Amino acid sequence: MLTKLQHAENAWGGKIDLIDQWLNSRRQLLIQYCQIAALAPYDTSNDTLPEANDINNFCNSLVDYVSEGHFEVFQQVIAECKKRDQQSQQLVSQVLPQITDSTELALDFNDKFGVKVTGSDELWLQLDEQLSKLGQALEDRFALEDKMLELLHRQYSEEAQPSS
Structure with missing residues (x-):
């Protein structure tokens, strides 16, 4: 996921503040995910719980992150796509419901683990499995978000081009 993020940053970063902010939020989320999931480079190899x-x-x-997406970034992408062609609007209408699925999974994860879990809590037994499901959902979500970010980037790039 971090490699794909790096590709996204290379492709779209540094040109549009909204995209930069969005990708930076994604980076921070991924770092935290890798830390609590004990993934490289944060693998503790001593089987301790986070x-x-x-x-x-x-x-x-x-x-x-999911709130920022739904209430800021996606709204701007939708607004920009309304200015564009039917194909862009169609892509967004296909992608958003799929992203919503991962939002629901993220909110469910938060409902379970967002409160401080004690050492004796049975939720600890579910953490690895739930983190794995969440990680897959996030990876799928990021791929879908990248399609929307590409649209946004293309829109701004076309607007920046001088008319011939």
Whole structure:
């Protein structure tokens, strides 16, 4: 996921503040995810569970990320696509419901783990499985978001081009 993020940053970064902000939020979320999931380069290799505070912080970032998408970034993409062609509008109308599926999974994860889980809580037993499901959903979501970001980037790039 971090490699795909790097490709997205290389392709669209540095040109539009909204995209830069969005990709930076994604980077921070991925770093936190890798830390609590003990993925490289944060693999602790000693089978310790993440700290409840770290999970709580991740859940806060997760909710912030999906909220930012739905209430800021996607609204701007939709507005820009309305100015464009029917094909762009059609792509957005196909992609948004799929993104919403991952939003629901993220909010469910937050509902389960967003409160401080104690060491004796049975939720700890579900953490690895739930993190794995969430990781797959996030990877799928990022691919869909990238389609929308490409549309937004293309729109701004065309507007910046001098008319011939």
